[in-house]
Amino acid sequence: MQTYPDCIPCLLQQALKATGLCGINESRVFPVMKRILRCMANFDPDLSPPEMAMYIHRIIRGECGNPDPYSGMKHQAIAAALGHESRIRQMIMASETPFRTAVRFALVGNVLDFAIFDWNPQRLEEQLELALHQPLDETALTRLEKEVESATKIMVLGDNAGESVFDKLLIEQLGGKQVTYAVRGNPTINDVTMADAVASGLNKTAKLLGNGSDAPGTLLERVSREFRCEFDSTDLVIAKGQGNYESLSNSGRRIFFLTQVKCPVIARDLRKRIGDWVIAESKATVNSQCGA
Amino acid sequence: MQTYPDCIPCLLQQALKATGLCGINESRVFPVMKRILRCMANFDPDLSPPEMAMYIHRIIRGECGNPDPYSGMKHQAIAAALGHESRIRQMIMASETPFRTAVRFALVGNVLDFAIFDWNPQRLEEQLELALHQPLDETALTRLEKEVESATKIMVLGDNAGESVFDKLLIEQLGGKQVTYAVRGNPTINDVTMADAVASGLNKTAKLLGNGSDAPGTLLERVSREFRCEFDSTDLVIAKGQGNYESLSNSGRRIFFLTQVKCPVIARDLRKRIGDWVIAESKATVNSQCGA
Structure with missing residues (x-):
C-alpha cells in the first residue's frame, strides 16, 4: 500500500508521542521533529507507511541513544499477555472450534500496538471480553482454516511484542504443521523481535526467523535473503497487524492478513470501519522470486 | 507564544484539511504536503504558530491558484451570523449588563474557526445556547469593563469572518468610544479581511484598518507601519481568538484577549481546558514603539 497524504500528520503525531515515550529531552524535541520533517519531505509516497515509519524511528532511536527504547513497555505487554495465557489456552481447547477461537484471540492481541495506543492493561481486558463475540468474516475464516489444513509449511509474520503470546496460542492450533514465526530483524517501536519472541515462549512452538529489517512491517526490498526465500517457498503466510498489511497488501503473494483496523486510511483501503x-486475503499475482 | 512540537502534527492536519477545502487535485496533495514539510523543517520555533501557518497557507493558496479559497465559507458564516444579529442585539440591549452580555456573544463568535472546526451552522446554534451560561472569569470581565470605561481610543483585533458580526455587537456596547476594528491585510484561512468586515456591517460601527499581513494572527514584525502606530497609541486593545493570542501574548503591550480554547497547547499555556x-490579560512590559 502506498503512503497517503493522511499518513503525514498521523506519522508525525506518532513520532511526537515516541519522543516522549523514549525520554528525549524536551529541548531536543523540536530539533528532532525538524529532522523528521526533512526526512518526510524527501519521501517517495509510492513506498508504504512502514518504510516512512522506519526512517522516523531510526531518527528517534538515534537521538535517545537507546537501540530499543520500547523495551520496558514490551516487557510489560508480554508479561500481561503471559498472565492471560493459561486461561485463554483452556478457553481455546474447550471450545468447539479451537482453531477459529485461537484466530479470535490472535486478533485480540493486535490491540497491543504502541505506535497508536498507549500501554493500558485495561484495554487488553476489554478486548479479551470481546474475543468470542466480535463480528468476524466467518467465510474468510473458513477459507483460512482450509488453507491451514492443506498447507505443510506455514509462516506467521508477527507484529507487536505481547501480541506474540496470542500468536503462540494460534500456532498451537495449526495442527502440528512446520511453522516459522517471523519477527523484526531489529527493534522498532514495540514490534516483536527475536528476544521478545523468546520471552513470549515462541521458541518452543515454532522456528523463529528475524526478517533482517528494522521496519515496522515487512518490506520485501529490505528483508534478508533467508527470510525472502522462506517467505516465497512457504505454502501459507499469515500476516498479523496493520504494518504487515500496509507493506504486503500489494506484494503479489497470496497472504491472509489478521488485523484490527486502527486508522482511517486502512479502513478506507479495506472498506471497513475503525x-x-x-481477515483479509491478498491474491497471488506473481510467482516466487526465491532463487532469482 | 513560541511554536511547540505539538503544533507540528496539528498544523499539518490543518494543512491537509485545507488542501481538501481549497479543492486541490488529489494527485497534487502529496507534493503540496511535501512542500509544507520542507517549509516547516526550516522554521524557527521561537516564532509563533500563526507565522508557521502563514507560510503553510501561502503554499496552499499558491497551489490552488485562488487568493481567497475560503471566500465561500466566509460568506456562509457571515450570512449565518447576520441572521442571528437582530435577535442577539435585542438580547444584549434587554440584559441588565449589556456590555458583559455582548462580551459573551463575542466569545460565541469565536467558534467560527475553520482552521480547527468545519463549517457547521448547528455548532453556532449550540454555542448561542451557551452564551449566557458558559462559565467566565467575572473578575477579568469587570477589569475589562473598567478599562473600556476609562479608554478614549479602543482597538479590536478581529479573528474570523462571521465572528466579526458578533464583534460589531460588542463594539456597539463600547459606549461611543473611538474604535478601530483591525482585520488581516490579505486573506488567510477564514480570517476576517476588509471585505469581510464590510460584509459584516462593521464599516458603520468602527474605523476599519487592515494590518498589512496575511498571517492568521497579528505578527508585529510584519504589520504595516500604520497599523503598528495605531496599535501602540491606542488606550486599549481587545484581541479576539487563538491566533491573536499566540502572536501577541508576549508582545509587551497590555492586551485583553477574548478567545475560546481550542487546542491543548493553548490550554496548557492559559491553564485552562479545551x-x-x-478573558486573558497580558501585562505591559515595554513602551510604545510608535515613532521609533
Whole structure:
C-alpha cells in the first residue's frame, strides 16, 4: 500500500508521542521533529507507511541513544499477555472450534500496538471480553482454516511484542504443521523481535526467523535473503497487524492478513470501519522470486 | 507564544484539511504536503504558530491558484451570523449588563474557526445556547469593563469572518468610544479581511484598518507601519481568538484577549481546558514603539 497524504500528520503525531515515550529531552524535541520533517519531505509516497515509519524511528532511536527504547513497555505487554495465557489456552481447547477461537484471540492481541495506543492493561481486558463475540468474516475464516489444513509449511509474520503470546496460542492450533514465526530483524517501536519472541515462549512452538529489517512491517526490498526465500517457498503466510498489511497488501503473494483496523486510511483501503477485526486475503499475482 | 512540537502534527492536519477545502487535485496533495514539510523543517520555533501557518497557507493558496479559497465559507458564516444579529442585539440591549452580555456573544463568535472546526451552522446554534451560561472569569470581565470605561481610543483585533458580526455587537456596547476594528491585510484561512468586515456591517460601527499581513494572527514584525502606530497609541486593545493570542501574548503591550480554547497547547499555556471561554490579560512590559 502506498503512503497517503493522511499518513503525514498521523506519522508525525506518532513520532511526537515516541519522543516522549523514549525520554528525549524536551529541548531536543523540536530539533528532532525538524529532522523528521526533512526526512518526510524527501519521501517517495509510492513506498508504504512502514518504510516512512522506519526512517522516523531510526531518527528517534538515534537521538535517545537507546537501540530499543520500547523495551520496558514490551516487557510489560508480554508479561500481561503471559498472565492471560493459561486461561485463554483452556478457553481455546474447550471450545468447539479451537482453531477459529485461537484466530479470535490472535486478533485480540493486535490491540497491543504502541505506535497508536498507549500501554493500558485495561484495554487488553476489554478486548479479551470481546474475543468470542466480535463480528468476524466467518467465510474468510473458513477459507483460512482450509488453507491451514492443506498447507505443510506455514509462516506467521508477527507484529507487536505481547501480541506474540496470542500468536503462540494460534500456532498451537495449526495442527502440528512446520511453522516459522517471523519477527523484526531489529527493534522498532514495540514490534516483536527475536528476544521478545523468546520471552513470549515462541521458541518452543515454532522456528523463529528475524526478517533482517528494522521496519515496522515487512518490506520485501529490505528483508534478508533467508527470510525472502522462506517467505516465497512457504505454502501459507499469515500476516498479523496493520504494518504487515500496509507493506504486503500489494506484494503479489497470496497472504491472509489478521488485523484490527486502527486508522482511517486502512479502513478506507479495506472498506471497513475503525475498530473492526479483519481477515483479509491478498491474491497471488506473481510467482516466487526465491532463487532469482 | 513560541511554536511547540505539538503544533507540528496539528498544523499539518490543518494543512491537509485545507488542501481538501481549497479543492486541490488529489494527485497534487502529496507534493503540496511535501512542500509544507520542507517549509516547516526550516522554521524557527521561537516564532509563533500563526507565522508557521502563514507560510503553510501561502503554499496552499499558491497551489490552488485562488487568493481567497475560503471566500465561500466566509460568506456562509457571515450570512449565518447576520441572521442571528437582530435577535442577539435585542438580547444584549434587554440584559441588565449589556456590555458583559455582548462580551459573551463575542466569545460565541469565536467558534467560527475553520482552521480547527468545519463549517457547521448547528455548532453556532449550540454555542448561542451557551452564551449566557458558559462559565467566565467575572473578575477579568469587570477589569475589562473598567478599562473600556476609562479608554478614549479602543482597538479590536478581529479573528474570523462571521465572528466579526458578533464583534460589531460588542463594539456597539463600547459606549461611543473611538474604535478601530483591525482585520488581516490579505486573506488567510477564514480570517476576517476588509471585505469581510464590510460584509459584516462593521464599516458603520468602527474605523476599519487592515494590518498589512496575511498571517492568521497579528505578527508585529510584519504589520504595516500604520497599523503598528495605531496599535501602540491606542488606550486599549481587545484581541479576539487563538491566533491573536499566540502572536501577541508576549508582545509587551497590555492586551485583553477574548478567545475560546481550542487546542491543548493553548490550554496548557492559559491553564485552562479545551472548550473554555477565556478573558486573558497580558501585562505591559515595554513602551510604545510608535515613532521609533
